[in-house]
Amino acid sequence: MERKTAASQLKTHGFFALAALMLWSCIAIAGPGRPAADGARLYVHYCAACHGERGRGGIGLPLSLPSFLAGVDDGYLRQTIRLGRPGRIMPAFPQLHGNQIDALVRYIRHWSGNRPVMLAAAGKPGNAVRGATLFSARCAICHGANGVGGEGTGVTLSRPRSQPIMAPALDNPGFLASASDRVIRTALVRGRTGTPMRSALKQGLSERDIDDLVAYVRSLQYQPPPRAAAPRDEGPDIVGVSPDGVTATVARLKEAVEAANMRLIRVQYLDQGFVPAGKENRKQVIVYSCDFGFLNTALQVDPRVGLFLPCRVTVLQHHGKVLVMSVNPKRLGTLFNDAALSRLCDQMYRKYRDIIEEATF
Ligand code: HEC
Ligand code: HEC
8 A cells, every 4th residue: 555655745734724724715716717707606606605695795795785786886896896805804806807897796786676876966075184083983883993894704603793794994995995985975874774884964964074074084095004914925834843753742742732821632643534543654643722712712803713723733754854833824814814813813823833832942
């Protein structure tokens, strides 16, 4: 029987971890451009996982509500698909051709029976400074201070019951490049019936207040985007080289896990369950552990974090060296386009790195 070499195991390990994540990360893999774009098919392929089969929302906002569709123009929809919302989960789709994006927009419009878009009338130039004060008092409770957006995703697990839909980020460069002042004004004048976003007029704000709020939201465009996802050059794995043999390294790793206040879950051979019992390769061991406090916090932010927890550190002998390795959480963070999750992944990275350094010191 041919055994897999350590090198190919090593590659497979990293590859499968990443491949599984890519699959699950809702970011559908691009198919080749199709000449006759089919909006329904494109929608199922690229959008339904987050926005729901019928556009009723999920991780993403609802797209089929008449109040939404009547209040945004096609330019807004097109640009939103093109640019996404950097750091706010909604991916950009630079791989889609113009005719595919048009087909998606037509498909989304069919939910309102293609009823015409009726934007609110254009307003007067407002006072952004006054708008900022109004925003803190009236809007920040949902949209976050300075319009950074509500926390968590729209997924049941992470959303408070009082807020069935997470308020989008208004400071987002993808949003601001897509929404004209009239689109912003329309959301304020009418609200979005069927969501927590209520009409500002019905709450007693004046036309002038609305002009000032629009000016304020627009002014966020000129602030340096604090959380724009910077492309990071992260390797897929964190790897340490141990001075000891596999057994001694596993023992040290277990100590390091406990020293980091993580609960040891189990230790097993990499190929356990794949080969007859007793035939496992004893030079390849996985140590599973979990920090439950951290897990809970992370799940509140983005339930998809559950896909790469519990922590899993592998010890294996490779070309005479004993390697201690884990997936690099920072790399994972970049797959999800979620700034809040990326911050947690940075924390997780430091923890993995400390454990691996401790075990290989
Ligand atoms: C990985 C999840 C995800 C995928 C895939 C996704 N979206 Fe989104 N989308 C979101 C999230 C989350 C938001 C809200 C962003 C925020 O909170 O700031 C959003 C926002 C939007 C908005 C703005 C809605 C509004 O009320 O202004 C539109 C339009 C949109 N998405 C369309 C699409 C389309 C069309 C596709 C497929 C081509 C798609 N999205 C794919 C998660 C996703
Ligand atoms: C109770 C929570 C809540 C409050 C308060 C609130 N909003 Fe919203 N807002 C939302 C939600 C949720 C949405 C998304 C609606 C949707 O899914 O179409 C939204 C959408 C918007 C949009 C459209 C953005 C987009 O991506 O579609 C703008 C602009 C906006 N709000 C501005 C404001 C302003 C300005 C105020 C203060 C006057 C305010 N909101 C108050 C919850 C709120």
